[in-house]
Amino acid sequence: MPAGGALFSGFRVLGLFSNHLPHALRYHQKHREFYVVTAVGRCFHTYNVKKLGIVAVSNSLSEDISCLVADRMLVFAASGCDISAFARNKEEVRRYSGHKQEVRLLLPLGDQLISVDAGGDAIIWDVGSGEVYLRLQFDPVTFEPSALCHPSTYLNKVLLGSSQGALQLWNIKTSKLLYSFSGWGAAITALQQSPAVDVVGVGTATGRIIIHNIRLDETLMSFMQDWGPISSLAFRSDGVPVVAAASPQGHVALWDLERRQLTAQLRHAHSTAVAAATFLHGEPLLITNGADNAIKVWIFDQEGGGARLLRSRQGHSAPPTTISHHGNDGKNILSAGQDGTLQSFSTVHERFSKSLGHGSINKKKEQKKKKGLAYQELRLPAITTFASAVARQSDWDGIVACHSGRLAATTWNYQRCTMGAHHLRPPGAHGNKAAATAVDVTSCGNFVLIGLSSGRVDLYNLQSGLHRGCYGDGGAAHRGAVRGVCVDGLNQLTLTAGSDSLLKIWRFRSKKQEAELQLGTAPASMLLHRESGMLALALDDFMIIVVDTATRRVVRKFHGHGGKINDMAFSPDGRWLVTVAMDCTIRTWDLPSGCLVDCFLVDTAPVGVSMSPTGDFLATVHVDNLGIYLWTNQSLCGLVSLRPLPADYQPAAVTLPGSQPGNEAEQEVTSQDDGEDDDEYESPQQLGAELVTLSLLPESRWKSLLHLDAIKRRNRPAAPPVAPPTLPFFLPTQAGLTPRFTLPPATAQEVQSKVVRWGDLAQRSDFVSALESAAESDSFERPLLLLRSLGPAPLSVELSGLSAEGGGAGGLLLAFLRMIDSLLASGRDFDLAHAYLALFLKLHLRSLSQDAVAMETLVHLSERLEAGWAELQASFHQSLCLLTYIKSALL
Structure with a gap:
């Protein structure tokens, strides 16, 4: 198979930002920035709070993530019975296995990690070694852990809430139960440490919020919400005594702890249950996420303690049903979902994605809100199909959508990201129970065709929204529901298909039928190229x-x-x-x-x-x-x-x-490290055996090696150098017409000796010495480093001195060829290897042709060159072919 x-x-x-799991908030001490981590299926995303830009996407786990927490260095994600620790928001560095049931609760506590599964088994792990430090077993019948919290300043202490309503304070170092709280007769759904020591916030399943002192076991105050269980609690830490309580209905309530009353509400903060709400430390910012696939940041700068939406990242809260590419570059995708919204997602980067919003019944919704209409009554049903054109979208609306069970079609403006000004309804259709089922916008962007479930097909002008006629006798193009409408590229033909199993072809302007094709079976949909x-x-x-x-x-x-x-x-x-x-x-x-x-x-x-x-x-x-x-x-x-x-x-x-x-391509332009110490990425010297790496040296260092003779002739001075007119007075000279220096007197030994020492004539350079040593050890890093540091003229002198005529020792020519062969085999300094080899052959080809061993080495070197160039040529041709195709497609 x-x-x-x-x-x-x-x-x-595209379009996934959050699910039903609570987010994790972390602070990078070196970057001085907050990051929010949200779970998306089998992986998690990391966003910076400053711009809500995505920073990293983690590697996928084997199962969906069931719980997510983070500390200063690591992100812990539970999937099934295992817990994985991720570093740098991406790489899994350690796995903790020991649970027999699904892990539901996680709490990092210093060097320990506390995890609780569905069976009541609690394990305290050593984060560094991955070993089990302590294991506690709770009976789910009497005490089923449902919430975890570490009280501030309580060393090695953890507070556990249960589904039965009781609370227990444990010492995880000595494995002792320190105290049991009787509770308030309702399941504990949230535990949160307050800015005050010994005081924690408790949320229950009945909607009650309790501010409790755990040292005195005394309830300081309590509040009651009518929105169901408390899904999350958060305390402001910027000096304002406010606690935020989230609900499963998508609302967030803000309670004033000094006046002990409700101070503000965030109605419909999310369209589904709020998974978590967290205040940034020392800042008036609240972060919320929910199962509606949204992350939102709220800022508290309104009068009376209210908040407004500062920034958000959100996709479809219900599954999308229809999509279509918008524009000719293929970078934007329009999507309509069951949540009733129309959104545009960018394939380049998430910052280019945008939401066109939810359709409304009419423009007077603000007035109807004042009359007491419900929030949902003002919204249009979900979009079933839509069509778009980019030709005139800068002048007027370019998108037309049909809604479920609704006769009128709506227009949308892509550039303004709003619903348009027109509701396209056929004239005289008041009280008609038909619904729009098919739509198509002409390529010129001026007209739109809408087919109805009654068999009617109408033509509208998009600029004015006026009705421009209908097709068929008596306004009925088909005897059944219209399943598809299309217009050709030149606005000459209109094609319609209906549930009566007929395909009809009409003239676009005259609206006269030209042909009819019997399909035999009713069509479900239709598409025209x-x-x-x-x-x-x-x-x-x-x-x-x-x-x-x-x-x-x-x-x-x-x-x-x-x-x-x-x-x-x-x-x-x-x-x-x-x-x-x-x-x-x-x-x-x-x-x-x-x-x-x-x-x-x-x-x-x-x-x-x-x-x-x-x-x-x-x-x-x-x-x-x-x-x-x-x-x-x-x-x-x-x-x-x-x-x-x-x-x-x-x-x-x-x-x-x-x-x-x-292919593990680039995830984000701004990637951040998680640890305090930034480990800078060091690029390897060679990426792969089939690739080559250039030297990155200036072209003047190697490109002119074969033209040194011409350069010397060109730079030869036009006149011989002129002697200085006078000599310094302190230098001894000889008497005569021509000024000459007086040589120092020779010693007696130099006068008597007539032997010329070899060391005085042939001095060995550092390169020659390094090349001889490298030939013995078969490691040519040192001579290559010396050659890279030389200019064209000194390099030519060094290569000229390798032969016997130039004073070189035997075997240096073969050693240089071996060095070039190793350089080509590694793929590094591809340009230097060819330039050095070309100059070497220009200088010593005559002497090499008389040596059989050297000729065998040259033949082997030639085969390696041909094989390397063949691979590069194939890559070049493939890239050029791809570029040519892309250019032709864009033109």
Whole structure:
């Protein structure tokens, strides 16, 4: 069975920020910055609080994360029965295994880590060694731990809350129960240390908040909320006595501890339960996250102690249902979900993503709020389908969306990131129970076609929102619901498909029907590739047909899906058709050959698919998944054999891509270290055996080695040097017309000796000595370092002195060739190796040709050069081909 699809491979997922687990807050002492860590499935993300920019994405675990905490150095994530410690927000450095059930609670305490599983087993770990320091067993019937807290200044003490309502104070060093608190008759859901010593905040399942002194076992004050259990507690530490209490309904209440009353509320802070709320130490900032896939930072600068939203990162709170690439660069993806929002996600960086918001019924919602209407009554239903155009989006609205069960379609403005000014409703349709089911915007961006469930197809002007006519006799283009509408690229033809199993072709301007095609089965959806004129229809019997709009004939029929076909996407050149269905398969059909060329199976059924206009990415959305999953087109980067697959082909299962790119590409421009001591990254001298590394020396040091003779001739002075007119008075001279210095008198030994010592004539340079030593030890680092420090002229002198005529010893020429061979084998200093070898052969080729051993070495060196250049040439050709393709696609 194959490993997966040959054409597409998983790259990464977009739009995931947080889940139902509480976030972890940490402070980097050296960077003086706060970081918030949120769990996303099997990995976690780290954001800086200053801009909420993503800093790092951790490596994936084997199971989903069930609990997440952090201390000054490490991030601890529990998945199943194991606990993993991560350094630098990414790398797993240690694993703690010992629990028999799922770990639910974690608490770092100095050099220890406390973990509690679902069976009541509590283990205190030594963080450094990973050994079990202490093990406590609680009976879930009498005391089931539900919350953990370390009281401030209480050395080696931990406070445990239970589902039965009781609290216990333990000494984890001596393994002794110090005190038991009777509780308040309700399950403990939150424990939080207050800025005051001995005082902790207790949240219960009944919505009660208790401020309790654990040293005196005395309740100082208590509050009551009507929003259900307390999911999280947080105390301000900037001098304002306020405690924040989060609720499962998405609200946050702020209680004044001095006046003992409610001071402010954050209504609908999250659309789902608030997982955690944390105040930054010494700052009026509150961080919240929830299961609605959102992280929010609130600042307390309002009168009366209120807060406003400072910054946020949020995606879809409910699974997206339809997606489409927006623009011609393929960098932005529009997505509509069951939460009713329309959002744009950037494939480049998360800071370019934006939300267009939730649709409202009308522009007078502020007035209706004053009349007491509920918050949810002002919102439009979820978007079922939408269409967009970029031609005139800077002038007026360029996006039109249809809502579930609603007759009027809404317009949206991409640049302003808001809902548009028009509600497109057919005239005289008051009280009509029909709903908009299909929409398409013309390529010019001036008109929009909307099909209704009653069979009506209407044309509107996007600039004014005025109705410009309808198709069919009596305003009914089909006898059933309209399943799809399309307009060609030149606004000549309009194509409509309905549940009456008919495909009709109309003239766009005159709105007269030109042709009709009987499909046999009702279509579920329709997609037009405007450049090629190919129209794809997904039928209710799980078959796909392709119609050529020029000849108006069915040219292709594809069978193979075993479930409802949810969505389709054409490749930019119109050669491939990608389809997704409820059978959890993603299939790629080749239109020229009419064959299935790629197919793979995913974990959950895909409901939407879109291919970028540049053809580099395929985007999919899946059932019960909040993210948008990107798949890379491998045919752009390498040779992919797209052979027709057999009819009985069994697709292989492929795991959905995670938050981190599969090739471990760059995650963030600003990566931060977790420890106080920054370990600077040291680049290796060589990245791989198949790559080469340049020397990074100036070109003047090696590029002119073969042209030294021409440089000397060019720099020769035009006139001989002129002698100085006078000589210093203190130098002794000889009498005569020509000034000459008086030589010092020679000693008697020098006068008598007539022997010339060899050391006086042939002095050995440091390079020659280093080369001889390297030839014996076979390590040429020292001579290479000396050559790199020389300029062109001294280097030429050194190489000239290697031969016997230049005073060199025997074997130096072979030693130099061995040095060049080792340099080419390592791939380092690729430019220097070729320059040095060229100059060496220019100087000593005649003497080398008379030595058989040297010729064998040269032949071996020539083979190595040819092999290295062949690999580089293949890489160069592949890169040039890819660049040429990208340029042609952009043009």
